[in-house]
Amino acid sequence: MKTTKLMERIKSIIKNLSSKYLLLPLLLFSAPLAAQTENSSGVSPTTAFYVVVVLLIVVAILVMLLAVSLLSLLKAIVNKGMSPEKKASLEKEPSWFAKTWMKWNDLKPLEEEQDILLDHDYDGIKELDNHLPPWWKALFYLSVVYAVIYLLVFHVFKTSPLQEEEYEIAMALAEATKSQKEETLVIDFDESNVPFADDAEALADGKKFFEAQCGMCHKADGGGLAGPNLTDDYWRHGGSMTNIYNTIKNGVPNTAMIAWESKLNPIRLQNVASYVKSLRGTNPPGALPPDGELYVEESNSKEQ
Ligand code: HEC
Structure with a gap:
Protein backbone atom coordinates (compact mmCIF):
# COMPACT_ATOMS: atom_id res chain seq x y z
CA MET A 1 0.00 0.00 0.00
CA LYS A 2 2.69 2.40 1.07
CA THR A 3 4.69 1.98 -2.09
CA THR A 4 1.71 2.60 -4.35
CA LYS A 5 1.07 5.86 -2.51
CA LEU A 6 4.65 6.85 -2.98
CA MET A 7 4.47 6.01 -6.66
CA GLU A 8 1.39 8.14 -7.00
CA ARG A 9 3.16 11.03 -5.39
CA ILE A 10 6.14 10.69 -7.72
CA LYS A 11 3.79 10.56 -10.66
CA SER A 12 1.96 13.66 -9.55
CA ILE A 13 5.24 15.55 -9.09
CA ILE A 14 6.41 14.58 -12.57
CA LYS A 15 3.08 15.59 -14.04
CA ASN A 16 3.18 18.86 -12.19
CA LEU A 17 6.72 19.55 -13.33
CA SER A 18 6.14 18.75 -16.94
CA SER A 19 2.92 20.71 -17.29
CA LYS A 20 3.97 23.78 -15.39
CA TYR A 21 7.62 24.22 -15.96
CA LEU A 22 8.52 22.58 -19.21
CA LEU A 23 6.29 24.79 -21.29
CA LEU A 24 8.11 28.00 -20.40
CA PRO A 25 11.63 26.84 -21.33
CA LEU A 26 10.23 25.34 -24.52
CA LEU A 27 8.76 28.70 -25.42
CA LEU A 28 12.00 30.43 -24.53
CA PHE A 29 13.87 27.99 -26.70
CA SER A 30 11.74 28.26 -29.75
CA ALA A 31 12.54 31.96 -30.31
CA PRO A 32 16.32 31.69 -30.87
CA LEU A 33 15.90 28.43 -32.73
CA ALA A 34 13.38 29.97 -35.08
CA ALA A 35 15.70 32.93 -35.63
CA GLN A 36 18.44 30.47 -36.42
CA THR A 37 16.61 28.52 -39.06
CA GLU A 38 15.77 31.69 -40.94
CA ASN A 39 19.44 32.37 -41.48
CA SER A 40 20.42 29.18 -43.22
CA SER A 41 23.78 30.54 -44.35
CA GLY A 42 25.16 29.93 -40.86
CA VAL A 43 24.71 31.14 -37.31
CA SER A 44 26.70 34.15 -36.23
CA PRO A 45 28.91 33.63 -33.17
CA THR A 46 26.83 36.15 -31.23
CA THR A 47 23.62 34.26 -31.90
CA ALA A 48 25.33 31.05 -30.90
CA PHE A 49 26.50 32.68 -27.69
CA TYR A 50 23.02 33.81 -26.72
CA VAL A 51 21.54 30.45 -27.60
CA VAL A 52 24.09 28.82 -25.30
CA VAL A 53 23.31 31.34 -22.55
CA VAL A 54 19.57 30.73 -22.81
CA LEU A 55 20.19 27.01 -22.90
CA LEU A 56 22.34 27.06 -19.79
CA ILE A 57 19.90 29.28 -17.88
CA VAL A 58 17.04 26.98 -18.81
CA VAL A 59 19.02 23.93 -17.75
CA ALA A 60 19.91 25.65 -14.47
CA ILE A 61 16.25 26.45 -13.82
CA LEU A 62 15.23 22.88 -14.62
CA VAL A 63 17.91 21.43 -12.35
CA MET A 64 16.77 23.73 -9.56
CA LEU A 65 13.15 22.74 -9.97
CA LEU A 66 14.08 19.10 -10.05
CA ALA A 67 16.17 19.50 -6.91
CA VAL A 68 13.31 21.21 -5.10
CA SER A 69 10.88 18.48 -6.15
CA LEU A 70 13.28 15.76 -5.07
CA LEU A 71 13.75 17.48 -1.74
CA SER A 72 10.02 17.62 -1.12
CA LEU A 73 9.78 13.99 -2.11
CA LEU A 74 12.55 13.14 0.33
CA LYS A 75 10.75 15.09 3.01
CA ALA A 76 7.59 13.14 2.31
CA ILE A 77 9.47 9.87 2.71
CA VAL A 78 11.14 11.01 5.94
CA ASN A 79 7.83 12.31 7.30
CA LYS A 80 6.31 8.88 6.91
CA GLY A 81 8.47 7.38 9.62
CA MET A 82 7.84 10.23 12.09
CA SER A 83 5.69 10.29 15.17
CA PRO A 84 2.56 12.44 14.82
CA GLU A 85 3.85 14.95 17.41
CA LYS A 86 7.10 15.48 15.58
CA LYS A 87 5.19 15.82 12.35
CA ALA A 88 2.92 18.44 13.82
CA SER A 89 5.83 20.47 15.17
CA LEU A 90 7.58 20.27 11.82
CA GLU A 91 4.50 21.36 9.96
CA LYS A 92 4.33 24.49 12.05
CA GLU A 93 7.72 25.48 10.76
CA PRO A 94 7.59 27.53 7.56
CA SER A 95 8.45 25.73 4.34
CA TRP A 96 11.75 26.03 2.53
CA PHE A 97 10.17 28.35 0.00
CA ALA A 98 8.64 30.53 2.69
CA LYS A 99 11.94 30.72 4.52
CA THR A 100 13.85 31.65 1.37
CA TRP A 101 11.24 34.21 0.46
CA MET A 102 11.47 35.78 3.90
CA LYS A 103 15.24 35.77 3.74
CA TRP A 104 15.19 37.55 0.40
CA ASN A 105 12.79 40.13 1.68
CA ASP A 106 14.41 40.89 4.97
CA LEU A 107 15.12 44.42 3.88
CA LYS A 108 14.00 46.88 6.55
CA PRO A 109 11.64 49.60 5.36
CA LEU A 110 12.71 53.24 5.59
CA GLU A 111 10.73 53.88 8.78
CA GLU A 112 12.51 51.09 10.63
CA GLU A 113 16.01 51.91 9.50
CA GLN A 114 16.62 53.70 12.82
CA ASP A 115 16.89 50.28 14.48
CA ILE A 116 19.71 49.02 12.33
CA LEU A 117 22.01 52.05 12.32
CA LEU A 118 25.50 50.98 13.35
CA ASP A 119 27.51 52.89 15.93
CA HIS A 120 30.06 54.11 13.41
CA ASP A 121 29.89 57.79 12.73
CA TYR A 122 32.24 59.27 10.19
CA ASP A 123 31.82 63.04 10.33
CA GLY A 124 28.07 62.62 10.51
CA ILE A 125 27.87 59.82 7.95
CA LYS A 126 26.42 56.75 9.62
CA GLU A 127 26.53 53.17 8.51
CA LEU A 128 23.35 51.26 7.93
CA ASP A 129 23.27 47.48 8.11
CA ASN A 130 20.32 46.93 5.80
CA HIS A 131 19.85 44.19 3.25
CA LEU A 132 19.64 44.83 -0.43
CA PRO A 133 16.28 44.68 -2.17
CA PRO A 134 15.43 41.29 -3.71
CA TRP A 135 15.48 42.55 -7.31
CA TRP A 136 19.01 43.81 -6.76
CA LYS A 137 20.14 40.48 -5.35
CA ALA A 138 18.48 38.62 -8.22
CA LEU A 139 20.30 40.81 -10.71
CA PHE A 140 23.54 40.26 -8.86
CA TYR A 141 23.24 36.47 -8.90
CA LEU A 142 22.15 36.51 -12.53
CA SER A 143 25.18 38.57 -13.48
CA VAL A 144 27.41 36.10 -11.64
CA VAL A 145 25.87 33.27 -13.66
CA TYR A 146 26.25 35.32 -16.83
CA ALA A 147 29.90 36.05 -16.04
CA VAL A 148 30.64 32.35 -15.61
CA ILE A 149 28.97 31.53 -18.92
CA TYR A 150 30.78 34.41 -20.61
CA LEU A 151 34.10 33.22 -19.26
CA LEU A 152 33.46 29.68 -20.46
CA VAL A 153 32.29 30.75 -23.91
CA PHE A 154 34.91 33.38 -24.65
CA HIS A 155 37.97 32.31 -22.69
CA VAL A 156 37.79 28.62 -21.89
CA PHE A 157 36.07 26.89 -24.82
CA LYS A 158 36.60 29.87 -27.13
CA THR A 159 33.46 29.09 -29.10
CA SER A 160 32.94 32.78 -29.92
CA PRO A 161 35.57 35.23 -31.15
CA LEU A 162 36.70 38.13 -29.00
CA GLN A 163 36.32 41.70 -30.23
CA GLU A 164 39.67 41.86 -31.95
CA GLU A 165 39.16 38.53 -33.73
CA GLU A 166 35.65 39.59 -34.65
CA TYR A 167 37.11 42.73 -36.21
CA GLU A 168 39.67 40.71 -38.14
CA ILE A 169 37.02 38.28 -39.38
CA ALA A 170 34.84 41.17 -40.55
CA MET A 171 37.79 42.81 -42.30
CA ALA A 172 38.80 39.58 -44.02
CA LEU A 173 35.21 39.07 -45.14
CA ALA A 174 35.02 42.62 -46.50
CA GLU A 175 38.34 42.16 -48.28
CA ALA A 176 37.09 38.93 -49.85
CA THR A 177 33.84 40.49 -51.09
CA LYS A 178 35.73 43.51 -52.35
CA SER A 179 38.17 41.53 -54.41
CA GLN A 180 35.33 39.35 -55.62
CA LYS A 181 33.44 42.45 -56.72
CA GLU A 182 36.48 43.91 -58.41
CA GLU A 183 36.96 40.71 -60.34
CA THR A 184 33.45 40.77 -61.70
CA LEU A 185 33.38 44.53 -62.31
CA VAL A 186 34.13 45.36 -65.91
CA ILE A 187 34.54 49.03 -66.68
CA ASP A 188 33.97 49.34 -70.38
CA PHE A 189 33.89 53.11 -70.67
CA ASP A 190 36.05 56.18 -70.16
CA GLU A 191 35.36 59.89 -70.58
CA SER A 192 35.05 59.55 -74.34
CA ASN A 193 32.09 57.18 -74.27
CA VAL A 194 30.64 57.15 -70.76
CA PRO A 195 26.91 56.36 -70.95
CA PHE A 196 24.24 58.05 -68.85
CA ALA A 197 23.37 55.72 -65.94
CA ASP A 198 19.60 55.91 -65.94
CA ASP A 199 18.65 53.33 -63.35
C1 HEC B 1 35.43 73.32 -53.25
C2 HEC B 1 34.30 73.66 -54.07
C3 HEC B 1 33.80 72.62 -55.06
C4 HEC B 1 33.48 71.34 -54.82
C5 HEC B 1 33.52 70.57 -53.50
C6 HEC B 1 33.01 70.82 -56.06
N1 HEC B 1 33.05 71.73 -57.02
FE1 HEC B 1 32.47 71.51 -58.94
N2 HEC B 1 33.12 73.37 -59.36
C7 HEC B 1 33.61 74.28 -58.46
C8 HEC B 1 34.01 75.47 -59.15
C9 HEC B 1 34.58 76.70 -58.50
C10 HEC B 1 33.73 75.26 -60.50
C11 HEC B 1 33.99 76.20 -61.67
C12 HEC B 1 35.34 75.94 -62.21
C13 HEC B 1 35.67 76.95 -63.30
O1 HEC B 1 36.03 78.05 -62.94
O2 HEC B 1 35.55 76.55 -64.46
C14 HEC B 1 33.16 73.93 -60.59
C15 HEC B 1 32.73 73.34 -61.77
C16 HEC B 1 32.05 72.17 -61.84
C17 HEC B 1 31.47 71.65 -63.07
C18 HEC B 1 31.52 72.28 -64.41
C19 HEC B 1 30.42 73.30 -64.50
C20 HEC B 1 30.38 73.98 -65.86
O3 HEC B 1 29.78 75.04 -65.91
O4 HEC B 1 30.97 73.45 -66.81
C21 HEC B 1 30.88 70.47 -62.73
C22 HEC B 1 30.11 69.53 -63.66
C23 HEC B 1 31.09 70.27 -61.33
N3 HEC B 1 31.82 71.32 -60.83
C24 HEC B 1 30.68 69.15 -60.64
C25 HEC B 1 31.04 68.88 -59.34
C26 HEC B 1 30.77 67.64 -58.67
C27 HEC B 1 29.98 66.47 -59.25
C28 HEC B 1 31.32 67.73 -57.45
C29 HEC B 1 31.36 66.68 -56.37
C30 HEC B 1 31.98 65.42 -56.72
C31 HEC B 1 31.92 69.05 -57.33
N4 HEC B 1 31.74 69.70 -58.50
C32 HEC B 1 32.56 69.50 -56.21
C33 HEC B 1 33.76 74.08 -57.10
C34 HEC B 1 33.54 72.88 -56.45
Whole structure:
Protein backbone atom coordinates (compact mmCIF):
# COMPACT_ATOMS: atom_id res chain seq x y z
CA MET A 1 0.00 0.00 0.00
CA LYS A 2 2.69 2.40 1.07
CA THR A 3 4.69 1.98 -2.09
CA THR A 4 1.71 2.60 -4.35
CA LYS A 5 1.07 5.86 -2.51
CA LEU A 6 4.65 6.85 -2.98
CA MET A 7 4.47 6.01 -6.66
CA GLU A 8 1.39 8.14 -7.00
CA ARG A 9 3.16 11.03 -5.39
CA ILE A 10 6.14 10.69 -7.72
CA LYS A 11 3.79 10.56 -10.66
CA SER A 12 1.96 13.66 -9.55
CA ILE A 13 5.24 15.55 -9.09
CA ILE A 14 6.41 14.58 -12.57
CA LYS A 15 3.08 15.59 -14.04
CA ASN A 16 3.18 18.86 -12.19
CA LEU A 17 6.72 19.55 -13.33
CA SER A 18 6.14 18.75 -16.94
CA SER A 19 2.92 20.71 -17.29
CA LYS A 20 3.97 23.78 -15.39
CA TYR A 21 7.62 24.22 -15.96
CA LEU A 22 8.52 22.58 -19.21
CA LEU A 23 6.29 24.79 -21.29
CA LEU A 24 8.11 28.00 -20.40
CA PRO A 25 11.63 26.84 -21.33
CA LEU A 26 10.23 25.34 -24.52
CA LEU A 27 8.76 28.70 -25.42
CA LEU A 28 12.00 30.43 -24.53
CA PHE A 29 13.87 27.99 -26.70
CA SER A 30 11.74 28.26 -29.75
CA ALA A 31 12.54 31.96 -30.31
CA PRO A 32 16.32 31.69 -30.87
CA LEU A 33 15.90 28.43 -32.73
CA ALA A 34 13.38 29.97 -35.08
CA ALA A 35 15.70 32.93 -35.63
CA GLN A 36 18.44 30.47 -36.42
CA THR A 37 16.61 28.52 -39.06
CA GLU A 38 15.77 31.69 -40.94
CA ASN A 39 19.44 32.37 -41.48
CA SER A 40 20.42 29.18 -43.22
CA SER A 41 23.78 30.54 -44.35
CA GLY A 42 25.16 29.93 -40.86
CA VAL A 43 24.71 31.14 -37.31
CA SER A 44 26.70 34.15 -36.23
CA PRO A 45 28.91 33.63 -33.17
CA THR A 46 26.83 36.15 -31.23
CA THR A 47 23.62 34.26 -31.90
CA ALA A 48 25.33 31.05 -30.90
CA PHE A 49 26.50 32.68 -27.69
CA TYR A 50 23.02 33.81 -26.72
CA VAL A 51 21.54 30.45 -27.60
CA VAL A 52 24.09 28.82 -25.30
CA VAL A 53 23.31 31.34 -22.55
CA VAL A 54 19.57 30.73 -22.81
CA LEU A 55 20.19 27.01 -22.90
CA LEU A 56 22.34 27.06 -19.79
CA ILE A 57 19.90 29.28 -17.88
CA VAL A 58 17.04 26.98 -18.81
CA VAL A 59 19.02 23.93 -17.75
CA ALA A 60 19.91 25.65 -14.47
CA ILE A 61 16.25 26.45 -13.82
CA LEU A 62 15.23 22.88 -14.62
CA VAL A 63 17.91 21.43 -12.35
CA MET A 64 16.77 23.73 -9.56
CA LEU A 65 13.15 22.74 -9.97
CA LEU A 66 14.08 19.10 -10.05
CA ALA A 67 16.17 19.50 -6.91
CA VAL A 68 13.31 21.21 -5.10
CA SER A 69 10.88 18.48 -6.15
CA LEU A 70 13.28 15.76 -5.07
CA LEU A 71 13.75 17.48 -1.74
CA SER A 72 10.02 17.62 -1.12
CA LEU A 73 9.78 13.99 -2.11
CA LEU A 74 12.55 13.14 0.33
CA LYS A 75 10.75 15.09 3.01
CA ALA A 76 7.59 13.14 2.31
CA ILE A 77 9.47 9.87 2.71
CA VAL A 78 11.14 11.01 5.94
CA ASN A 79 7.83 12.31 7.30
CA LYS A 80 6.31 8.88 6.91
CA GLY A 81 8.47 7.38 9.62
CA MET A 82 7.84 10.23 12.09
CA SER A 83 5.69 10.29 15.17
CA PRO A 84 2.56 12.44 14.82
CA GLU A 85 3.85 14.95 17.41
CA LYS A 86 7.10 15.48 15.58
CA LYS A 87 5.19 15.82 12.35
CA ALA A 88 2.92 18.44 13.82
CA SER A 89 5.83 20.47 15.17
CA LEU A 90 7.58 20.27 11.82
CA GLU A 91 4.50 21.36 9.96
CA LYS A 92 4.33 24.49 12.05
CA GLU A 93 7.72 25.48 10.76
CA PRO A 94 7.59 27.53 7.56
CA SER A 95 8.45 25.73 4.34
CA TRP A 96 11.75 26.03 2.53
CA PHE A 97 10.17 28.35 0.00
CA ALA A 98 8.64 30.53 2.69
CA LYS A 99 11.94 30.72 4.52
CA THR A 100 13.85 31.65 1.37
CA TRP A 101 11.24 34.21 0.46
CA MET A 102 11.47 35.78 3.90
CA LYS A 103 15.24 35.77 3.74
CA TRP A 104 15.19 37.55 0.40
CA ASN A 105 12.79 40.13 1.68
CA ASP A 106 14.41 40.89 4.97
CA LEU A 107 15.12 44.42 3.88
CA LYS A 108 14.00 46.88 6.55
CA PRO A 109 11.64 49.60 5.36
CA LEU A 110 12.71 53.24 5.59
CA GLU A 111 10.73 53.88 8.78
CA GLU A 112 12.51 51.09 10.63
CA GLU A 113 16.01 51.91 9.50
CA GLN A 114 16.62 53.70 12.82
CA ASP A 115 16.89 50.28 14.48
CA ILE A 116 19.71 49.02 12.33
CA LEU A 117 22.01 52.05 12.32
CA LEU A 118 25.50 50.98 13.35
CA ASP A 119 27.51 52.89 15.93
CA HIS A 120 30.06 54.11 13.41
CA ASP A 121 29.89 57.79 12.73
CA TYR A 122 32.24 59.27 10.19
CA ASP A 123 31.82 63.04 10.33
CA GLY A 124 28.07 62.62 10.51
CA ILE A 125 27.87 59.82 7.95
CA LYS A 126 26.42 56.75 9.62
CA GLU A 127 26.53 53.17 8.51
CA LEU A 128 23.35 51.26 7.93
CA ASP A 129 23.27 47.48 8.11
CA ASN A 130 20.32 46.93 5.80
CA HIS A 131 19.85 44.19 3.25
CA LEU A 132 19.64 44.83 -0.43
CA PRO A 133 16.28 44.68 -2.17
CA PRO A 134 15.43 41.29 -3.71
CA TRP A 135 15.48 42.55 -7.31
CA TRP A 136 19.01 43.81 -6.76
CA LYS A 137 20.14 40.48 -5.35
CA ALA A 138 18.48 38.62 -8.22
CA LEU A 139 20.30 40.81 -10.71
CA PHE A 140 23.54 40.26 -8.86
CA TYR A 141 23.24 36.47 -8.90
CA LEU A 142 22.15 36.51 -12.53
CA SER A 143 25.18 38.57 -13.48
CA VAL A 144 27.41 36.10 -11.64
CA VAL A 145 25.87 33.27 -13.66
CA TYR A 146 26.25 35.32 -16.83
CA ALA A 147 29.90 36.05 -16.04
CA VAL A 148 30.64 32.35 -15.61
CA ILE A 149 28.97 31.53 -18.92
CA TYR A 150 30.78 34.41 -20.61
CA LEU A 151 34.10 33.22 -19.26
CA LEU A 152 33.46 29.68 -20.46
CA VAL A 153 32.29 30.75 -23.91
CA PHE A 154 34.91 33.38 -24.65
CA HIS A 155 37.97 32.31 -22.69
CA VAL A 156 37.79 28.62 -21.89
CA PHE A 157 36.07 26.89 -24.82
CA LYS A 158 36.60 29.87 -27.13
CA THR A 159 33.46 29.09 -29.10
CA SER A 160 32.94 32.78 -29.92
CA PRO A 161 35.57 35.23 -31.15
CA LEU A 162 36.70 38.13 -29.00
CA GLN A 163 36.32 41.70 -30.23
CA GLU A 164 39.67 41.86 -31.95
CA GLU A 165 39.16 38.53 -33.73
CA GLU A 166 35.65 39.59 -34.65
CA TYR A 167 37.11 42.73 -36.21
CA GLU A 168 39.67 40.71 -38.14
CA ILE A 169 37.02 38.28 -39.38
CA ALA A 170 34.84 41.17 -40.55
CA MET A 171 37.79 42.81 -42.30
CA ALA A 172 38.80 39.58 -44.02
CA LEU A 173 35.21 39.07 -45.14
CA ALA A 174 35.02 42.62 -46.50
CA GLU A 175 38.34 42.16 -48.28
CA ALA A 176 37.09 38.93 -49.85
CA THR A 177 33.84 40.49 -51.09
CA LYS A 178 35.73 43.51 -52.35
CA SER A 179 38.17 41.53 -54.41
CA GLN A 180 35.33 39.35 -55.62
CA LYS A 181 33.44 42.45 -56.72
CA GLU A 182 36.48 43.91 -58.41
CA GLU A 183 36.96 40.71 -60.34
CA THR A 184 33.45 40.77 -61.70
CA LEU A 185 33.38 44.53 -62.31
CA VAL A 186 34.13 45.36 -65.91
CA ILE A 187 34.54 49.03 -66.68
CA ASP A 188 33.97 49.34 -70.38
CA PHE A 189 33.89 53.11 -70.67
CA ASP A 190 36.05 56.18 -70.16
CA GLU A 191 35.36 59.89 -70.58
CA SER A 192 35.05 59.55 -74.34
CA ASN A 193 32.09 57.18 -74.27
CA VAL A 194 30.64 57.15 -70.76
CA PRO A 195 26.91 56.36 -70.95
CA PHE A 196 24.24 58.05 -68.85
CA ALA A 197 23.37 55.72 -65.94
CA ASP A 198 19.60 55.91 -65.94
CA ASP A 199 18.65 53.33 -63.35
CA ALA A 200 17.20 54.63 -60.10
CA GLU A 201 19.80 52.93 -57.96
CA ALA A 202 22.70 54.58 -59.76
CA LEU A 203 21.06 58.00 -59.65
CA ALA A 204 20.28 57.60 -55.95
CA ASP A 205 23.89 56.70 -55.32
CA GLY A 206 25.02 59.73 -57.30
CA LYS A 207 22.58 61.99 -55.46
CA LYS A 208 23.82 60.79 -52.09
CA PHE A 209 27.42 61.44 -52.99
CA PHE A 210 26.63 64.79 -54.61
CA GLU A 211 24.74 66.08 -51.58
CA ALA A 212 27.49 65.02 -49.23
CA GLN A 213 30.59 66.06 -51.19
CA CYS A 214 29.61 68.56 -53.88
CA GLY A 215 26.74 70.38 -52.17
CA MET A 216 29.05 72.66 -50.21
CA CYS A 217 30.10 74.42 -53.42
CA HIS A 218 27.28 73.67 -55.83
CA LYS A 219 24.47 73.61 -53.21
CA ALA A 220 22.68 70.35 -52.42
CA ASP A 221 20.10 71.07 -55.14
CA GLY A 222 22.81 71.97 -57.68
CA GLY A 223 21.71 75.63 -57.85
CA GLY A 224 25.26 76.84 -57.40
CA LEU A 225 27.15 78.61 -54.63
CA ALA A 226 30.94 78.92 -54.91
CA GLY A 227 30.70 76.62 -57.91
CA PRO A 228 28.42 77.29 -60.88
CA ASN A 229 24.77 76.38 -61.28
CA LEU A 230 24.56 72.82 -62.62
CA THR A 231 20.83 72.82 -63.38
CA ASP A 232 20.65 75.14 -66.36
CA ASP A 233 21.71 74.85 -70.02
CA TYR A 234 24.84 77.01 -69.64
CA TRP A 235 28.13 75.30 -69.06
CA ARG A 236 31.70 76.53 -68.78
CA HIS A 237 33.08 73.16 -69.74
CA GLY A 238 30.30 71.62 -71.75
CA GLY A 239 27.05 69.95 -70.72
CA SER A 240 27.27 66.57 -72.39
CA MET A 241 27.69 63.40 -70.34
CA THR A 242 31.24 63.19 -71.64
CA ASN A 243 31.99 66.80 -70.67
CA ILE A 244 30.52 66.51 -67.19
CA TYR A 245 32.23 63.19 -66.50
CA ASN A 246 35.48 64.72 -67.67
CA THR A 247 35.13 67.85 -65.51
CA ILE A 248 34.43 65.80 -62.40
CA LYS A 249 37.14 63.27 -63.12
CA ASN A 250 39.92 65.68 -64.00
CA GLY A 251 38.71 68.87 -62.28
CA VAL A 252 39.35 72.38 -63.57
CA PRO A 253 43.00 73.31 -62.99
CA ASN A 254 43.66 76.31 -60.76
CA THR A 255 40.09 76.46 -59.47
CA ALA A 256 38.33 75.06 -56.43
CA MET A 257 37.01 72.27 -58.64
CA ILE A 258 39.51 69.54 -57.90
CA ALA A 259 39.99 66.31 -59.83
CA TRP A 260 37.84 63.64 -58.17
CA GLU A 261 39.41 60.69 -59.93
CA SER A 262 41.38 59.55 -56.89
CA LYS A 263 38.33 59.75 -54.63
CA LEU A 264 35.72 58.06 -56.82
CA ASN A 265 35.81 54.79 -58.67
CA PRO A 266 34.63 54.97 -62.31
CA ILE A 267 31.16 53.59 -61.50
CA ARG A 268 30.53 56.10 -58.75
CA LEU A 269 31.92 58.84 -61.02
CA GLN A 270 29.47 57.80 -63.69
CA ASN A 271 26.65 57.82 -61.13
CA VAL A 272 27.53 61.32 -59.92
CA ALA A 273 27.90 62.65 -63.47
CA SER A 274 24.56 61.10 -64.41
CA TYR A 275 22.94 62.67 -61.37
CA VAL A 276 24.37 66.08 -62.32
CA LYS A 277 23.01 65.58 -65.83
CA SER A 278 19.60 64.65 -64.40
CA LEU A 279 19.45 68.00 -62.59
CA ARG A 280 18.93 69.84 -65.89
CA GLY A 281 15.82 71.98 -65.85
CA THR A 282 15.03 71.37 -62.17
CA ASN A 283 15.13 75.15 -61.61
CA PRO A 284 15.82 75.18 -57.87
CA PRO A 285 14.94 78.40 -55.99
CA GLY A 286 17.81 80.84 -55.54
CA ALA A 287 19.90 79.28 -58.30
CA LEU A 288 22.84 81.26 -59.68
CA PRO A 289 22.36 82.98 -63.05
CA PRO A 290 23.51 81.22 -66.24
CA ASP A 291 27.25 81.09 -66.64
CA GLY A 292 29.24 79.91 -69.65
CA GLU A 293 28.01 78.85 -73.04
CA LEU A 294 24.63 77.54 -74.01
CA TYR A 295 24.80 73.82 -74.44
CA VAL A 296 22.17 72.44 -76.75
CA GLU A 297 21.22 68.89 -76.09
CA GLU A 298 21.62 66.79 -79.19
CA SER A 299 18.78 64.47 -79.95
CA ASN A 300 18.94 61.43 -77.71
CA SER A 301 22.10 62.94 -76.32
CA LYS A 302 21.80 61.78 -72.75
CA GLU A 303 23.48 58.77 -74.22
CA GLN A 304 26.31 60.78 -75.57
C1 HEC B 1 35.43 73.32 -53.25
C2 HEC B 1 34.30 73.66 -54.07
C3 HEC B 1 33.80 72.62 -55.06
C4 HEC B 1 33.48 71.34 -54.82
C5 HEC B 1 33.52 70.57 -53.50
C6 HEC B 1 33.01 70.82 -56.06
N1 HEC B 1 33.05 71.73 -57.02
FE1 HEC B 1 32.47 71.51 -58.94
N2 HEC B 1 33.12 73.37 -59.36
C7 HEC B 1 33.61 74.28 -58.46
C8 HEC B 1 34.01 75.47 -59.15
C9 HEC B 1 34.58 76.70 -58.50
C10 HEC B 1 33.73 75.26 -60.50
C11 HEC B 1 33.99 76.20 -61.67
C12 HEC B 1 35.34 75.94 -62.21
C13 HEC B 1 35.67 76.95 -63.30
O1 HEC B 1 36.03 78.05 -62.94
O2 HEC B 1 35.55 76.55 -64.46
C14 HEC B 1 33.16 73.93 -60.59
C15 HEC B 1 32.73 73.34 -61.77
C16 HEC B 1 32.05 72.17 -61.84
C17 HEC B 1 31.47 71.65 -63.07
C18 HEC B 1 31.52 72.28 -64.41
C19 HEC B 1 30.42 73.30 -64.50
C20 HEC B 1 30.38 73.98 -65.86
O3 HEC B 1 29.78 75.04 -65.91
O4 HEC B 1 30.97 73.45 -66.81
C21 HEC B 1 30.88 70.47 -62.73
C22 HEC B 1 30.11 69.53 -63.66
C23 HEC B 1 31.09 70.27 -61.33
N3 HEC B 1 31.82 71.32 -60.83
C24 HEC B 1 30.68 69.15 -60.64
C25 HEC B 1 31.04 68.88 -59.34
C26 HEC B 1 30.77 67.64 -58.67
C27 HEC B 1 29.98 66.47 -59.25
C28 HEC B 1 31.32 67.73 -57.45
C29 HEC B 1 31.36 66.68 -56.37
C30 HEC B 1 31.98 65.42 -56.72
C31 HEC B 1 31.92 69.05 -57.33
N4 HEC B 1 31.74 69.70 -58.50
C32 HEC B 1 32.56 69.50 -56.21
C33 HEC B 1 33.76 74.08 -57.10
C34 HEC B 1 33.54 72.88 -56.45
